[in-house]
Amino acid sequence: MSASPLLDQLIEALRCLPGVGQKSAQRMAYHLLERDREGGVRLAARLAEAMEKIGHCERCRDFSEVPVCPLCASPARETQLLCVVETPADRLAIELATGYRGLYFVLQGRLSPLDGIGPRELGLDLLAARLAAGDVGELIIATNPTVEGEATAHYLAQLARQHGVRPSRLAHGLPLGGELEYIDRGTLAHAFGSRSEIPS
Amino acid sequence: MSASPLLDQLIEALRCLPGVGQKSAQRMAYHLLERDREGGVRLAARLAEAMEKIGHCERCRDFSEVPVCPLCASPARETQLLCVVETPADRLAIELATGYRGLYFVLQGRLSPLDGIGPRELGLDLLAARLAAGDVGELIIATNPTVEGEATAHYLAQLARQHGVRPSRLAHGLPLGGELEYIDRGTLAHAFGSRSEIPS
Incomplete structure (x- = not known):
């Protein structure tokens, strides 16, 4: 296609990135070659290192290049609180938005029997232990708060109770800054039903 | 931020790609780690090789990992036709859309004195030779068909005439599939003025 087979191969390889099609891949390749070769070289090195060395923390299953991730190993976290999330991105979102100082457990997915994802694939034996x-x-x-997420939550709550641990879940309701008129019915019904008294 | 410094470095490095911000970079890194490590490894290798080996063809200035790119070296192209484009992407677009069988010259930019881009930066000495x-x-x-592109075209046309070469430029007019109502005034005026007789 182009005048350089190596360039064609680079464009093809860039398409493994999510949301990147032929046109974007082309634009990325040209951009790096024309304007940011240093960035391209750095990206190649980081990518190779990350793909090779990043595994999972053996305690929380989050991504980590060491057996126990810095967060699980930190003596500053409260060990009696454990927050279960579906993905590392969810963990990061909670860490950035809240003042939560406990530990995490990352499922790396959700229960989905049709896709062959059961308790074992989510490391629930590790969580149970x-x-x-x-x-x-x-x-x-x-x-x-999706169908599969709720089913997973239900399963986790039972697991917690079996071990005498109190399960809790995040509140559902109106998102801040949202307009009542545009909130979906399910959320509105839930928010209405879960209304709380205004303290005087 | 995340549980893995290597992951943070990868996310940072991915931001050198055009149109990729913090959120997209995060999504890309997670995607590769969770679902396509092989693709990530391949991308790292392609990227490193491309950044190191791809230079410019010494005849057409397009990207090439060999001194003269396959297209310039091809005996099947008509050497008396030379098409000047601004970027490798433009060359590729013409190559894919038209049946053009001549050669190309890639400026890798356009005349823009304010940005310090003059005839020398565009390799016009090479073109003149x-x-x-x-x-x-x-x-x-x-x-x-932008202000800078038109200025560059004007300069190139003069250069061609100086060497007794006939300059031509692509037709301006209505894009196929466009609606007259939504075409900008300049294009419409040009298309109206350049109307051609319908052969019987």
Whole structure:
């Protein structure tokens, strides 16, 4: 296609990135070659290193290049609080938005029997062992408010109760800055039903 | 930020890609780590190789990892036709859309004195030498229909005439599939003025 087979190969390889089609891949390749070769070289090195060295933390299953990630190893975190999330991105979102100082457990997915994702694929045996060890007082379930996320939450709540751990989940309701008129019915019904008294 | 410094570095490095901000970079890194490590490794290798080996063809200035690109070296192309484009992407677009079988010259930019881009930066000495050699019969000027592109086209046309080469440029007019009502005034005026008789 282009005058350079190496360039064609680079464009093809860039398409493995999510949301990048032929046109974007082309634009990215040209941009790097024309204006940012240094950035391209750095990206290549970072990419190779990350793909090779990043595995999963053996405690929380988040991405980590060491056996136990810095967050799990930190003595500053409260070990009796454990927050379960679906993905590393969810963990990061909670970490950035809240003042939460407990630990996390990353499922790396959600229960989805049709796709062959059961408790084992989500490392729930590891979670059960942790709950059985008796360190955890509250299991904060922060799966997504989707059908599969809710099913996973239900399963996790049962697991917690089996081990005498109190399960909790994030509040549902109106998002801040949202307009009532445009909120979906399910959320509005939930927010209405879960209304709380205004303290005087 | 995340549980892995290497991951943070990868996310930072991905931001050198055009149109990729913090959120997209994060999504890309997670996608590669979770679902396509092989693609990530391949991308790293292609990127490193491309950044190191791709230079410019010494005849057409397009990207090439060999001194003379395959297109310039091809005996199947008509050497008396030379098409000047601003970027490699423009060359590729013409190559894919038209049946053009001549050669190309890639400016890798356009005249823009305020940005310090003059004839030398666009390799016009190389182009002048090629025109002086007498092989070229027609210089097809395919710079973009922008103010700077038009100025560059004007300069190129003069250069061609100086060397006794016939300059031509791409037709302006209505784009196929466009609606008259929504065409900008300049284009419409040009299309109206350049109307051609319908052969019987």
